[in-house]
Amino acid sequence: MGKIAINIATGSLQQAETIVGIDLGTTNSLIAIVREDTRQPIALREIDGLTLVPSIVHFDRNSSAMVGNEAKELLIDEPERTIYSVKRLMGKSYKDVGHDSSFFAYNIIDDDTDSLVKIQVGDKFYSPIELSSYILKELKHRAEHILKTPVNKAVITVPAYFNDAQRQATRDAGRLAGLDVLRIVNEPTAASLAYGLGVKPEEEKTIAVYDLGGGTFDISVLKITNGIFEVLSTNGDTYLGGDDMDKAVVKHWVAELGISNAEFDGNKSLAQALRLTAEEAKKHLSSNDSFEGEIDGRKVRITKAKFNELVQPLVDRTLTACKNALRDAKLETKDIDAVVMVGGSTRVPLVKESVRDFFGKEVFDQLNPDEVVALGAAVQADILAGKNTDMLLLDVTPLSLGIETMGGLMDVLIPRNSKIPTKAGRQYTTHKDGQSGMRISVYQGERDLVQDNRKLAEFNLTGIPAMPAGLPKVEVTFLIDADGILKVSATELRSGVAQTIDVKPQYGLTDEEVERMLMDSLTHAKSDMQTRALVEASTEAEQMLETTMKFINKHRELLSGEEMEATELQMKRLKAAIAAKDKDLVQKETELLNDISRPFAERVMDAALKDAMKGKKIV
Ligand code: AMP
Numbered sequence: 016m017g018k019i020a021i022n023i024a025t026g027s028l029q030q031a032e033t034i035v036g037i038d039l040g041t042t043n044s045l046i047a048i049v050r051e052d053t054r055q056p057i058a059l060r061e062i063d064g065l066t067l068v069p070s071i072v073h074f075d076r077n078s079s080a081m082v083g084n085e086a087k088e089l090l091i092d093e094p095e096r097t098i099y100s101v102k103r104l105m106g107k108s109y110k111d112v113g114h115d116s117s118f119f120a121y122n123i124i125d126d127d128t129d130s131l132v133k134i135q136v137g138d139k140f141y142s143p144i145e146l147s148s149y150i151l152k153e154l155k156h157r158a159e160h161i162l163k164t165p166v167n168k169a170v171i172t173v174p175a176y177f178n179d180a181q182r183q184a185t186r187d188a189g190r191l192a193g194l195d196v197l198r199i200v201n202e203p204t205a206a207s208l209a210y211g212l213g214v215k216p217e218e219e220k221t222i223a224v225y226d227l228g229g230g231t232f233d234i235s236v237l238k239i240t241n242g243i244f245e246v247l248s249t250n251g252d253t254y255l256g257g258d259d260m261d262k263a264v265v266k267h268w269v270a271e272l273g274i275s276n277a278e279f280d281g282n283k284s285l286a287q288a289l290r291l292t293a294e295e296a297k298k299h300l301s302s303n304d305s306f307e308g309e310i311d312g313r314k315v316r317i318t319k320a321k322f323n324e325l326v327q328p329l330v331d332r333t334l335t336a337c338k339n340a341l342r343d344a345k346l347e348t349k350d351i352d353a354v355v356m357v358g359g360s361t362r363v364p365l366v367k368e369s370v371r372d373f374f375g376k377e378v379f380d381q382l383n384p385d386e387v388v389a390l391g392a393a394v395q396a397d398i399l400a401g402k403n404t405d406m407l408l409l410d411v412t413p414l415s416l417g418i419e420t421m422g423g424l425m426d427v428l429i430p431r432n433s434k435i436p437t438k439a440g441r442q443y444t445t446h447k448d449g450q451s452g453m454r455i456s457v458y459q460g461e462r463d464l465v466q467d468n469r470k471l472a473e474f475n476l477t478g479i480p481a482m483p484a485g486l487p488k489v490e491v492t493f494l495i496d497a498d499g500i501l502k503v504s505a506t507e508l509r510s511g512v513a514q515t516i517d518v519k520p521q522y523g524l525t526d527e528e529v530e531r532m533l534m535d536s537l538t539h540a541k542s543d544m545q546t547r548a549l550v551e552a553s554t555e556a557e558q559m560l561e562t563t564m565k566f567i568n569k570h571r572e573l574l575s576g577e578e579m580e581a582t583e584l585q586m587k588r589l590k591a592a593i594a595a596k597d598k599d600l601v602q603k604e605t606e607l608l609n610d611i612s613r614p615f616a617e618r619v620m621d622a623a624l625k626d627a628m629k630g631k632k633i634v
Pocket residue numbers: 040042043227228229230256257258294297298299301357358359360361362363384385
């Protein structure tokens with residue numbers, strides 16, 4: 016690195032930019048670059064030889080932060096000052112994490128259930144964004160120390176299922192750490208890139224990325240066409256990983272040694288020693304047939320066969336998720352061209368064999384599974400730095416995005432599964448004369464009524480000049496950038512009055528919620544359709560009533576007494592139909608009112624025409 020280039024246009028010297036790739040993980044994080052000389056991605060290694068930085072932040076009594084291995088060592092002794100797994104809290108409200116909060120040994124604040132979570136350490140409060148920024152800062156320092164050059168730009172990876180809020184939070188954490196985050200890339204996409212999958216523009220492939228880490232499991236199905244990555248489906252378990260394998264071994268030894276529950280619970284150091292030895296055994300068994308160790312002077316042993324038997328149920332759970340992911344992507348195992356292994360726990364031979372057998376093909380496992388995501392992020396950084404053939408990385412929107420229209424209907428601007436970046440726009444108008452403001456409410460979901468969907472944001476377009484109802488042309492545009500962040504803008508085209516907001520939802524959606532919202536839209540499809548039809552008919556009827564009222568108020572002199580009576584009677588009937596929520600009746604009565612009032616409109620036209628012929632101006 017640190018290469019000097021000359022700008023041909025200006026003759027000035029330019030320092031070739033270093034853009035790093037960062038895997039900001041739940042358990043560990045790391046940073047990688049593409050080497051100038053070999054063009055290969057490598058994880059940055061400290062003198063201690065380590066590439067992984069535990070994603071753990073410890074605060075001492077003076078509130079100074081310590082990150083990584085040093086912080087990890089304090090996890091047991093000072094749990095309330097040592098923050099782990101902060102990624103699980105990114106972009107989430109207390110409501111989102113409520114039922115999981117027992118997982119965290121530190122103090123998560125519940126001040127207002129809809130607001131973003133905060134973590135209390137001593138008398139200080141930290142947001143997950145701040146905490147993540149400490150980890151990123153540490154990575155940045157490391158990189159600068161190793162590369163001996165300033166590092167200001169980065170590509171950061173996130174799980175494929177991260178929503179807007181979580182992606183935005185990750186981006187903010189980067190900014191807070193002094194990094195310009197050029198791109199947020201999905202982890203499975205990065206892993207594929209690390210293996211060179213999808214780097215050639217003409218390549219077309221379907222890839223399964225199996226990611227089993229310490230505490231989480233993700234399976235993603237991706238399709239690459241012309242250098243565009245599309246996430247076809249994701250599945251997994253946010254509480255399943257190598258830690259569960261360790262726990263299974265601990266449980267086995269506890270039974271074998273005859274340790275009582277009370278002894279296990281009461282003796283922190285024994286529990287800790289068991290857990291560490293279990294992990295050691297697991298790692299040892301990845302390349303040996305048996306393990307022997309000692310805990311508190313007591314001998315423990317385990318064979319590979321026994322270990323496999325203990326972890327088989329965990330592996331089976333991952334395969335069920337794989338099945339579901341394939342089903343959601345409407346694919347079969349034979350449609351998968353490549354399987355990429357990610358995460359430390361894929362080193363377990365049983366995992367590798369089971370995945371290979373499930374997909375019926377050899378898996379990509381040559382790269383270090385702990386580093387593969389960061390390596391891919393570095394490849395992406397290299398592409399962005401213009402050092403590699405240019406290519407786009409696209410994903411899809413998991414749920415439809417739209418705005419609320421009259422009667423609480425959802426008007427979809429960007430349908431689900433649209434490839435991003437994407438842009439869509441539509442014109443709307445006012446319902447009342449002289450209406451100067453318009454409320455734009457942005458929703459996400461598949462249901463016909465906004466009340467069944469999830470509100471992302473709301474803003475007012477104000478200052479619309481006074482115009483009759485229906486005349487203003489308000490164009491609403493949705494723009495989703497390459498990071499999946501939505502920008503909504505509204506412009507009144509006649510006057511140029513405009514308003515824009517970045518949609519940063521207050522809290523995130525879990526995978527399950529996205530799935531539930533999709534399921535709901537299917538189960539309620541029929542009743543939703545009926546409701547939509549009724550709302551649409553009633554809206555039209557109300558507009559008809561309003562126009563007729565306006566007409567009567569303005570041109571009463573053009574109607575005979577009989578006509579007035581007939582009109583008023585029909586208006587009453589139509590109102591009753593709306594109140595009765597009978598769609599067919601509403602439509603019928605609207606039609607009748609229209610029949611009665613149509614000739615009146617013609618009369619107005621005639622009158623206007625006569626006026627015009629008299630040389631008057633029509634207004
Ligand atoms: P990750 O979250 O991807 O860093 O994965 C960490 C997990 O991988 C932990 O549960 C480790 O115990 C596990 N792991 C690391 N090395 C090995 C190994 N050689 N064999 C089995 N599991 C391992």
